[in-house]
Amino acid sequence: MPTSDYDPACLPDLLPLYYRRLFPFSQYYRWLSYGGVSKNYFQNREFSFTLKDDIYVRYQSFTTQNELEKEMQKMVPYKVDIGAVYSHRPSQHNAVKSGSFQALEKELVFDIDMTDYDDVRRCCSAADICSKCWTLMIIAIRILDRALREDFGFHHLLWVYSGRRGVHCWVCDDAARKLSVAARSAVAEYLSLVKGGEETLRKVVLSDPIHPFINHSLSVVERYFQQYAIVEQDILGSKESVDKVLALLLTTHIKKDLTIYYQDEKNPMKRWDRLCALVEHKKSSIKKGGQYFDKEIMLQYCYPRLDVNVSKGVNHLLKSPFSVHPKTGRISVPIDLKELNTFDPFEVPTISLICEELERPRADEAEEDDVKDKENEQEAGERRRIRDYKRTSLAKYVKVFDRFLEAMARSWKGEMLKKSDLQKDF
Amino acid sequence: MQFLGRRKKLIGNFQNDLYDQCLQFYGQPPLENISLSEFESFAVERLKLLKTVENVGVSCVKNSERYTKKLDAEISSLNFPHRAELGGISEYEKRRKDHISHFILRLAYCQTEDLRRWFIQQEMDLFRYRFNCLHSKHKTDFLHKNNLKYETVSAEEKKNLKDKLIASSYGLSGTKVEEHDVYKVPFQDALDLVRTRKVYLLAGNAYIPHHEIVTIVLNDFRTRLSKALAVSNKIGAHHLHGEMNVVNFKGRHY
Numbered sequence: 001m002p003t004s005d006y007d008p009a010c011l012p013d014l015l016p017l018y019y020r021r022l023f024p025f026s027q028y029y030r031w032l033s034y035g036g037v038s039k040n041y042f043q044n045r046e047f048s049f050t051l052k053d054d055i056y057v058r059y060q061s062f063t064t065q066n067e068l069e070k071e072m073q074k075m076v077p078y079k080v081d082i083g084a085v086y087s088h089r090p091s092q093h094n095a096v097k098s099g100s101f102q103a104l105e106k107e108l109v110f111d112i113d114m115t116d117y118d119d120v121r122r123c124c125s126a127a128d129i130c131s132k133c134w135t136l137m138i139i140a141i142r143i144l145d146r147a148l149r150e151d152f153g154f155h156h157l158l159w160v161y162s163g164r165r166g167v168h169c170w171v172c173d174d175a176a177r178k179l180s181v182a183a184r185s186a187v188a189e190y191l192s193l194v195k196g197g198e199e200t201l202r203k204v205v206l207s208d209p210i211h212p213f214i215n216h217s218l219s220v221v222e223r224y225f226q227q228y229a230i231v232e233q234d235i236l237g238s239k240e241s242v243d244k245v246l247a248l249l250l251t252t253h254i255k256k257d258l259t260i261y262y263q264d265e266k267n268p269m270k271r272w273d274r275l276c277a278l279v280e281h282k283k284s285s286i287k288k289g290g291q292y293f294d295k296e297i298m299l300q301y302c303y304p305r306l307d308v309n310v311s312k313g314v315n316h317l318l319k320s321p322f323s324v325h326p327k328t329g330r331i332s333v334p335i336d337l338k339e340l341n342t343f344d345p346f347e348v349p350t351i352s353l354i355c356e357e358l359e360r361p362r363a364d365e366a367e368e369d370d371v372k373d374k375e376n377e378q379e380a381g382e383r384r385r386i387r388d389y390k391r392t393s394l395a396k397y398v399k400v401f402d403r404f405l406e407a408m409a410r411s412w413k414g415e416m417l418k419k420s421d422l423q424k425d426f
Numbered sequence: 427m428q429f430l431g432r433r434k435k436l437i438g439n440f441q442n443d444l445y446d447q448c449l450q451f452y453g454q455p456p457l458e459n460i461s462l463s464e465f466e467s468f469a470v471e472r473l474k475l476l477k478t479v480e481n482v483g484v485s486c487v488k489n490s491e492r493y494t495k496k497l498d499a500e501i502s503s504l505n506f507p508h509r510a511e512l513g514g515i516s517e518y519e520k521r522r523k524d525h526i527s528h529f530i531l532r533l534a535y536c537q538t539e540d541l542r543r544w545f546i547q548q549e550m551d552l553f554r555y556r557f558n559c560l561h562s563k564h565k566t567d568f569l570h571k572n573n574l575k576y577e578t579v580s581a582e583e584k585k586n587l588k589d590k591l592i593a594s595s596y597g598l599s600g601t602k603v604e605e606h607d608v609y610k611v612p613f614q615d616a617l618d619l620v621r622t623r624k625v626y627l628l629a630g631n632a633y634i635p636h637h638e639i640v641t642i643v644l645n646d647f648r649t650r651l652s653k654a655l656a657v658s659n660k661i662g663a664h665h666l667h668g669e670m671n672v673v674n675f676k677g678r679h680y
Contacts, residue, residue, distance in 0.1 A: 150628065150629070151627040151628065151629075151630075152613060152627065152630050153613075153628075153629040153630025153631070154630070175614075175630070179614070180614075182617055183613075183614050183617055185621070186617040186618075186620045186621040187620070189620075189621045189622070189623075190620050190621060190623050190627075209592065209593040209594075210593060211593060211594050211623050211626075212590045212593055212594060212626060213623060213627070215593075
């Protein structure tokens with residue numbers, strides 16, 4: 001069992017070690033500086049910390065990577081959130097004339113939380129997740145990633161496991177960071193298909209013509225639906241869950257037919273096939289409406305549920321990548337989309353595991369120390385830290401982050417060249 | 427008066443930026459000096475024009491063939507520009523009148539909410555009518571000249587995307603896609619269509635059919651004009667009351 005048992009009571013001892021030797025500060029700083037294309041971008045960024053005993057502090061900001069490190073090592077936050085880039089240094093916001101302190105830019109973010117699917121998942125509820133319902137996150141990532149890239153033209157997306165029950169997406173393109181509140185809200189609405197709260201039975205309504213975005217999303221859902229919903233979630237197994245599905249069909253004669261058919265036919269796959277056949281048959285009849293019941297059901301059970309409010313606000317604070325989840329101990333790690341099918345949230349390292357891996361004897365690295373003793377303390381410290389995380393299960397996730405940064409760095413180079421051309425710097 | 431000499435020079439460069447198109451956003455106020463009588467006659471004529479626009483809009487369905495024909499006739503008789511083809515001195519004079527008269531009426535109509543609303547509504551209807559009259563190439567020229575990065579989609583791309591375009595846009599048929607222009611607009615400029623998913627998106631661009639691009643341009647026009655009127659009002663257009671017979675002129679409106 002690769003994961004050491006995590007006990008939240010150990011956090012006060014583990015966090016200092018984590019921030020001193022494992023947190024990838026250099027990559028983190030590189031990310032948030034965005035190549036130095038905009039002056040003071042890092043300095044004007046708001047961070048918020050949740051300290052021991054749930055003390056929450058906002059408007060934290062730092063002038064250098066070193067200052068960020070020192071403060072985090074000193075304050076030892078249980079949670080770290082990232083906010084917007086403001087017009088002034090957040091730590092000095094009180095000194096700014098009222099009204100002048102404004103949130104200017106921030107990544108476009110999405111938060112997919114498993115609890116929002118409680119009405120359609122039978123395996124777990126609330127904060128729990130399992131390998132069965134994890135499929136919902138895979139579906140969400142595939143649908144949203146495609147749409148953000150192909151429809152909206154974004155390129156630099158960082159998907160992160162939240163550490164417990166969901167995933168976050170950070171869209172880091174320059175254009176994304178500059179989006180207005182109205183634009184963010186429009187993007188989130190475009191991506192929303194499941195609407196309505198507890199009182200709403202039928203949360204997805206499709207009508208002709210079907211927008212290409214919906215068709216793309218449907219083809220993703222269709223790939224997973226049978227295995228996920230019919231087999232694993234068994235939505236057509238028990239009477240209770242069958243009733244829930246049938247409640248979404250408005251046409252009484254289809255409902256009647258299925259109720260009778262289901263009395264004899266117990267095989268869920270056959271039950272689903274019958275439902276689809278009836279809907280298909282209805283399609284060819286002249287009357288409109290109800291032609292997409294089967295697609296609506298699939299979408300209601302599988303389509304990503306977004307919280308528009310998270311995405312809308314320019315000043316909204318979201319959990320930082322590489323933050324620790326205090327309840328599970330898991331690190332919020334980047335997700336490699338190339339390996340999405342094999343990503344296992346239960347294999348994500350906990351802070352206890354990686355601290356324990358750190359303490360293991362270093363076999364082949366003793367010689368390197370002698371060579372490095374001429375360096376100054378800070379560089380040596382950094383080298384040590386780079387070697388350190390590489391010895392732990394965190395390494396592969398930092399690599400994913402590195403690749404993400406490399407791809408973005410190419411675009412920063414382009415920006416800097418453009419800027420220097422404009423200023424005639426040669 | 428400097429006026430005549432300057433006018434000759436301006437006509438000489440017919441490539442004078444400001445009047446090389448029959449339609450404009452009225453971004454720049456006129457800089458020349460004009461006589462008081464020209465001031466008043468311009469204002470009166472434009473007011474007639476806007477009232478005509480209002481009346482035709484009431485008696486015909488807006489943007490219908492009948493509406494367009496009627497406006498065509500009325501605008502020609504009032505000597506305002508509306509079609510791009512013509513050149514020469516008289517067209518230039520019409521455009522100059524159009525420009526100056528718009529700004530004069532701004533002064534009169536910026537002062538109350540009701541006046542602003544009426545003025546903006548008629549100017550928008552007039553703008554929409556004139557924009558729709560433009561040839562496709564002139565439309566694109568106009569957009570580019572006014573820094574609206576809207577490209578028309580090539581025939582080939584239209585063919586490739588035809589089914590997707592029809593499935594995304596309201597009121598779009600195969601024929602319409604083939605015969606009319608489709609514009610590529612950064613999605614940030616078409617948020618209402620994006621929010622309701624009533625447009626096709628690809629690589630960050632919204633593909634807007636001809637009949638909807640004018641809505642987007644109109645929104646832009648309305649925003650600019652609203653802002654400008656608010657500014658005029660602040661600056662104190664009412665200072666001109668006594669001097670410019672604006673009060674009398676307003677009286678004629680009611």
